[in-house]
Amino acid sequence: MMMLRDSMKIFNSLIYPLSIVLALLSACNNTPQNKLKSSKSPGLDFDTVTYTLKTITKDDPECDTSREKNCRIVNIKYHVFDNHPVLNDSIRTMLLAIYPFERTDPSVMPSLDKQTEEFMDKYEEFKKEPYSQGRKYGLISSTKVMEELGNLLTLQLDAYTYSGGAHGASFTHFFNYDIRNKKMIFIDDVINDNYQDCLVKVAERIFKKNEGLNPGQPLKPNAYFFENNRFSLANNYVFTPQGIMFLYNEYEIKPYADGKTELLVPYAEIKHMLKTETLIRQFLK
Known part of the structure; x- marks a missing residue:
């Protein structure tokens, strides 16, 4: 998990x-x-x-x-x-x-x-x-x-x-x-245990789209600082009415000059992953 x-x-x-x-x-x-x-x-x-x-x-x-x-x-x-x-x-x-x-x-x-x-x-x-x-x-x-x-x-x-x-x-x-x-409240309070990996995959797809990368395009080490060049979610996030917004701070995944990186994962993309009893369900339509 x-x-x-x-x-x-x-x-x-x-x-x-x-x-x-x-x-x-x-x-x-x-x-x-x-x-x-x-x-x-x-x-x-x-x-x-x-x-x-x-x-x-x-x-x-x-x-x-x-x-x-x-x-x-x-x-x-x-x-x-x-x-x-x-x-x-x-x-x-x-x-x-x-x-x-x-x-x-x-x-x-x-x-x-x-x-x-x-x-x-x-x-x-x-x-x-x-x-x-x-x-x-x-x-x-x-x-x-x-x-x-x-x-x-x-x-x-x-x-x-x-x-x-x-x-x-x-x-x-x-x-x-x-x-x-x-x-x-943390991610594992909101997302079902068996969907944690699915959340990462959805987030990676959105991240690459935001970065202008193709779905199968690798994350080059000279451009990103992900460990072993594998996408991972930030430990820093907020539950908004629109979705889960992950924030990578300076130096976390990019050079200082690139600043911070926001990654919004809409609830519409992960609705089936959410636990039944969670405050986040108030945002689902």
Whole structure:
């Protein structure tokens, strides 16, 4: 069975080493509680969720904020949902994966504030290097609610990091969440086990069409980074009203210059593969 739960492996392989400018001041602020409005169908029984937006910011200590506009170095904004610890833990885990250094004790999950301080400390070390002149590091990340459709909540996390190299690295990760049952939703929660390989074949056909390739045309290693030149699905996906949208981040299957690659597999193509009891069936017509 195709294993698609381990999104952290993809994330950590895409975010390249970097450090961030040390700042004197830090802020972790909360916004007033917000309530999502569900795009529900008439008669559909659904739950609502409330959340708070939190922020973590850092400015360059050598930057005069009263005279310069580009002093902000770290800017993280994320949702914290009331009474949904599984979702909050998933978001926090992905945010922690943005930081470009290994934790001292991998078995202990630190706070975002602590990681930010260490992040900034490492930049102070970088500033002592002769090649650091004129280079500002940065870490920007935010989450946003894509849709709340009945009891299906989808979110998007975007991140950008720069560590003084030729260019920065950007990343997008999706979350699919069952509000009623308070659990994350994965591909194998939606697709019948005996159809996993069929899903890959359908997705490969669509991928090759999008890329202007013939169905039998091989995926050349100089153009794509698939392991053993065999197509595989991204571990990063979101359930939309139109279909399952897979996202390959920078460097995942193509060179940096090609950016990210989206692959939408319409439900019409895989309707027979879906499990009977799944929130995705609300999109079938």
